[in-house]
Every structure is written in structure tokens, then in C-alpha cells.
Amino acid sequence: MTITDVVQFQIGDTLYALDIHLAREIVEMMPITPVPRAPDYIAGIINLRGEITNILNLNTLLGLENELSRGEKKIIVLVPDAAGGSNVGIIVDNVHSVLQVSEDRIEKIDNSISSEAYVRGVIKTGNASDNDENLVIWIDIAKILEDTLVEQ
Template identity: 65%
Template sequence: MAVIDVVVFEISKTLYALDINLAREIVEMMPITPVPRAPSHIAGIINLRGEITNIINLNRILNLPENEDIESQKIIVLVPEATGGSNIGIIVDNVHSVIQVDEDRIDPMDNAISKEAYVKGIIKEKSDIAEGEGKTDLIIWIDLSLILADLYEERT
């Protein structure tokens, strides 16, 4: 049975996951410089150790309410191989953990929904993230590669 490593993060009080091999690093929120006339999903740019990094607001792409509390927000910086060589980070409300998930704990999404919703599957994880003992979290495993491919198509 295959085991998949994912980063679990939170947006709008819902747990999401992305493949660990897409994440280069996780950094604390820092001031973001807005870019004039940028699409609404582009929050702006940051200077991350001398590299200009484009910051994407995932809430806007997924049509989720935005968090007003930026204190706990983090930026997940993606590996350049996943972004066509660009430096891209995504804003999330909080990062919880990196977990290993057995393939049998993932329910695939219906094809009619998954392409539109950017969802690879639903991870059923018993964890201490949920309040209470023995509770199972449902974690939405997002297809970040599909999101980035769609964003790239919009630009061209």
C-alpha cells in the first residue's frame, strides 16, 4: 500500500492538504507589495532572501472567504519545478503539520466535481487537529498542479 506525504493547512476553518513534494518551505507572513493591474488572485510580491516571489491568494481561487486575522497566516513557497520555474507562494490561514497518509484513507473525488473544485480526494485522518478523542478529520486534498496549470492558461 502506498503512503503519501502531505502538508496539512487551514483556509476558512477547513483543513486542506497538498503534496509535500510541491512545497519548498513555509514562511511566516510578511508585508506583501501589491502589483498594479494584477489579477485578483495575485496578492502581490515579496522579497524572500533576495528572490522576488509572487504571492497567490488561494482563498480567491477557491472562492472561499478571506481571513481578516493575518497574525497566524503563513506562506507556503512552492518548488520551482511545480510552477514552471517561477517563484510562487500561496497564502494559507495556518499550517498544521506534515502527515503520511495511507492510500486506503483517501476517497477519490467524482470526476465531475474534482476538475471544477481542484480536489484530488478527501483524506480521512484520525488526528489531534480535531477537537475530541477518536474524531476523524476530513481533509480536502487539493490538486495544486491543476490550479497552477489553469492560472498559467489564463495568462497566455
């Protein structure tokens, strides 16, 4: 059985995940410098240890409401390969953990929904028999970035 490693994070009250091999590091929120006339999904840029890194607002990219700030947010910095060689980070409300997920805990979504939704599947965590099961939306961040960067 195949095991997949994902980073589990939160936006609003919803849990999401992305492939661990696409995440380079997780950093605390820091001051973001706005970029004039940038698309609304670009929060701005940061200087991360001497590298200029574009910071994207994942809420906007996913078409979610931008909620008022909920405490301290985090930035998931992606590997350059995920964004066509660019240094990119995404803003999330919180990062929970790295999950090791077996194939049988992933529910594939049919293409009628996910072709536009950027969803790779839904991960079931916890225990269904104890009514303690959580659903984690596994997003295809590489496809989101590919589509977004191609549009520009």
C-alpha cells in the same frame, strides 16, 4: 500499500493538504508589495532571500470567501516546478503538519465534482470509531497553478 506525504494547512475552518514534494518551505507572513493591475488572486510580491516571489491568495483561487485576517498567516513557498518555473507562494491561515497518508485513508472524488474543483481526494484523519475523524481536502495545487497561469 502506498503512503503519500502531504502538508496539512488550514483556510478558515477547513483543513486542506497539498503534496509535500510541491512545497519548498513555509515562511512566516511578511509585508507583501502589491502589484498594480494584477489579477485579484495575486496578493503581490515578496523578496525572499533575494528572490522575487509571487504571492497568491489561495482563497481567491479556490473561490472561497476572503475572511478577515485571523492572526498570523503563513506562506507556503512552492517549488518552481509547481508553477512552470516561477517562484510562487500561497497564503494560508495556518500550517499544521506533514501527514503520511495510506491509500485506504484517501477517498477519491468522482470527476463530476472534482474536474472543476481541483480536488484530488478527501483524506480521513483521526479515528472514525471515536467520532474523532477529520476530513482534509487534498487539493491539486499544480493543476490550479497550471490553469491559472495558462489563463493569463
